[in-house]
Amino acid sequence: MSGGHGHHELYVERATVVHRLPPHCKLVAVLAFVVAVISTPRSEVWPYLVYAAALAAVAAVSRLPATLILRRMVVEVPFVVFALLLPVVARGPRVEVFGFSLSESGLQAAGILLAKGTLGVVASIVLAATTRPRDVLLGLQLLRMPQALVQIMTFMFRYLEVVLAETGRMRVARESRGFRARHLGHLPVLAHSAGALFIRCYERGERVHLAMLSRGYTGRLPVLREVSAHSGQWAVAAILPAVAVLATASAWVLA
Amino acid sequence: MHVPDGFINAPISIAAGIVAAGGLAVCLRGARKELDDKTAPLAGLVAAFVFAVQMLNFPVGVGTSGHLMGGVLAAVLVGPYTGVLCVSVVLIVQALFFADGGLSALGVNIILMALVTALAGYAIVVALQHVLPKRRSSVVPAAVVGALASVPLAAAVFVLLFVLGGTADIPLGEVLAGMVGVHVLIGIGEAIITGLTVGSILGVRPDLVFAARRYEQELELRAPTR
Structure with a gap:
C-alpha cells in the first residue's frame, strides 16, 4: 500500500519474530486462538487473564505501541453498548447496582462478552499491524481459499x-x-x-x-514470490494458540 | 453492526462458517455466469464501492447517524451472486484488517449480511418485478421493498442464531420483537438510499443495473419500405 494515508496505515514496520513469521502460520494461529477463547466454559474467569497475558506478550514481542492498539480498539464501541444493555434485558435473579435492578446472569454474560470480544479485536489488530496486507492475501491463498x-x-x-x-x-x-x-x-x-x-x-x-x-491476464494472477513455512516457524506460531488451548482445556477439566 | 467474537458459541460459529463457505462456493460458480472473465477486477471494484458507500453516513435522528449495509443495492446492481461475493469480501477485509467483526464470527457475519441480505433481498426484488408493470422504472420500488425487508430479516436470523448458540439468557419473544422493530427503522433508511441510488443510476446508465436487464428490448431491424 502507498504511504501517507492516515487510517490506512495498518502495517507497522518492525523487525521482530512476529513480523517475520509466514502469513499463513499467523492466520491459523490467530483463528485457533480466537476459537479457543470463545470455547471457554462460562463459569471460569481466570482463563481470560491467561489469554490477555499471552496476547499482551505477543504485542510486546512485536514492539507495537500500546497507544496504537488502544486507538484501533474504537471499533468495539457498538458492541460495548450492546453488552451494557444485556444486564437490563436478561432474565433470572436480579441484583441492585447503584440503584438499578440488573439481571445477575445478564451481568455475567455481559462481562464474558466484553472479554471475548475485546480479545478477538486485539488479536485482529496485532495480526494486521504485523502482517502486510498483500502478505495476508498470500497467506489466504496458501490456506487454499478459492483463487477467485x-x-x-x-x-x-x-x-x-x-x-x-x-x-x-x-x-x-x-x-x-x-x-x-x-x-x-x-x-x-x-x-x-x-x-x-x-x-x-x-x-x-x-x-x-x-x-x-492487454498485459496477458488469463484469469489467474501469477505468483511472484514463493512463500513456505518450515516446522520451526509453525512451532513459533503455535505458541499463542497452544497457551490458549491449554487454558481452555484445563478450565473445562477443572469446571 | 458486525457480530464480534464471543457472541455466538464455538460449535454454532464453526457450523456457520461451514454454511457460509458452502454459500460462497455456490456464489462463485454463479458469479462466473454473471460476469464471465471480468469477475475478479469488476467484483473487486464493486467491493471497494460497497466499502466506500458504507462510509457515507446519513443523519437518522438526534445526534445519531446510520450507514448503508448495501447487500440489496449490490445485488440489484451487479446480480445476486456477485453481490454476495462483494459484500463477503468487504466483511473478510473488515474482520482481518480493521478488527470490525470477529474472525470466529466471520461465518455468522457472512450469513447475515451477505447471504441473507443479498440473496433473500434479491428474491423479494425478483418476485415484485413479476407483479409490477414490465417497465425499467419498476426496479426502483422493487429494490426499495427488498432493501426494507432485508434488514429486519437479517436481524431475525441473528436472533435465531443467538438462541441456538447465544451466550446470554434472554427472553426470545421480546428480543425478537425489539431487534426486528429497531431494524425496521434502520431498514427504512436502507430502503430510501437504495431506491434513490438505483434510481439515479437508472437515469444515467440503465445498462449497468443488473435487475433492469430483463427489460432490455431486442434491437429491431427496420428496412426502408420500397
Missing part, C-alpha cells in the same frame, strides 16, 4: 485507496457548494453521489480488466 475470492480481495484492496480518494473528492465538491447533510431531506444528494460513485467504480473495473487483458 483471493483475486477479488486483491483488486478490492488495490483500488480501495483510489475509490476512497474519489469519495473524498466528491465530498469536497459537495461541501464547497455549501452542502452539509443535516436531515433526511438531504438523502437524495448522498444517493446521487453513491450512484455516481458506482458508475465510476464499474467503469474503472472495465478499464482495469481491459488493461490487464
Whole structure:
C-alpha cells in the first residue's frame, strides 16, 4: 500500500519474530486462538487473564505501541453498548447496582462478552499491524481459499485507496457548494453521489480488466514470490494458540 | 453492526462458517455466469464501492447517524451472486484488517449480511418485478421493498442464531420483537438510499443495473419500405 494515508496505515514496520513469521502460520494461529477463547466454559474467569497475558506478550514481542492498539480498539464501541444493555434485558435473579435492578446472569454474560470480544479485536489488530496486507492475501491463498475470492480481495484492496480518494473528492465538491447533510431531506444528494460513485467504480473495473487483458491476464494472477513455512516457524506460531488451548482445556477439566 | 467474537458459541460459529463457505462456493460458480472473465477486477471494484458507500453516513435522528449495509443495492446492481461475493469480501477485509467483526464470527457475519441480505433481498426484488408493470422504472420500488425487508430479516436470523448458540439468557419473544422493530427503522433508511441510488443510476446508465436487464428490448431491424 502507498504511504501517507492516515487510517490506512495498518502495517507497522518492525523487525521482530512476529513480523517475520509466514502469513499463513499467523492466520491459523490467530483463528485457533480466537476459537479457543470463545470455547471457554462460562463459569471460569481466570482463563481470560491467561489469554490477555499471552496476547499482551505477543504485542510486546512485536514492539507495537500500546497507544496504537488502544486507538484501533474504537471499533468495539457498538458492541460495548450492546453488552451494557444485556444486564437490563436478561432474565433470572436480579441484583441492585447503584440503584438499578440488573439481571445477575445478564451481568455475567455481559462481562464474558466484553472479554471475548475485546480479545478477538486485539488479536485482529496485532495480526494486521504485523502482517502486510498483500502478505495476508498470500497467506489466504496458501490456506487454499478459492483463487477467485483471493483475486477479488486483491483488486478490492488495490483500488480501495483510489475509490476512497474519489469519495473524498466528491465530498469536497459537495461541501464547497455549501452542502452539509443535516436531515433526511438531504438523502437524495448522498444517493446521487453513491450512484455516481458506482458508475465510476464499474467503469474503472472495465478499464482495469481491459488493461490487464492487454498485459496477458488469463484469469489467474501469477505468483511472484514463493512463500513456505518450515516446522520451526509453525512451532513459533503455535505458541499463542497452544497457551490458549491449554487454558481452555484445563478450565473445562477443572469446571 | 458486525457480530464480534464471543457472541455466538464455538460449535454454532464453526457450523456457520461451514454454511457460509458452502454459500460462497455456490456464489462463485454463479458469479462466473454473471460476469464471465471480468469477475475478479469488476467484483473487486464493486467491493471497494460497497466499502466506500458504507462510509457515507446519513443523519437518522438526534445526534445519531446510520450507514448503508448495501447487500440489496449490490445485488440489484451487479446480480445476486456477485453481490454476495462483494459484500463477503468487504466483511473478510473488515474482520482481518480493521478488527470490525470477529474472525470466529466471520461465518455468522457472512450469513447475515451477505447471504441473507443479498440473496433473500434479491428474491423479494425478483418476485415484485413479476407483479409490477414490465417497465425499467419498476426496479426502483422493487429494490426499495427488498432493501426494507432485508434488514429486519437479517436481524431475525441473528436472533435465531443467538438462541441456538447465544451466550446470554434472554427472553426470545421480546428480543425478537425489539431487534426486528429497531431494524425496521434502520431498514427504512436502507430502503430510501437504495431506491434513490438505483434510481439515479437508472437515469444515467440503465445498462449497468443488473435487475433492469430483463427489460432490455431486442434491437429491431427496420428496412426502408420500397
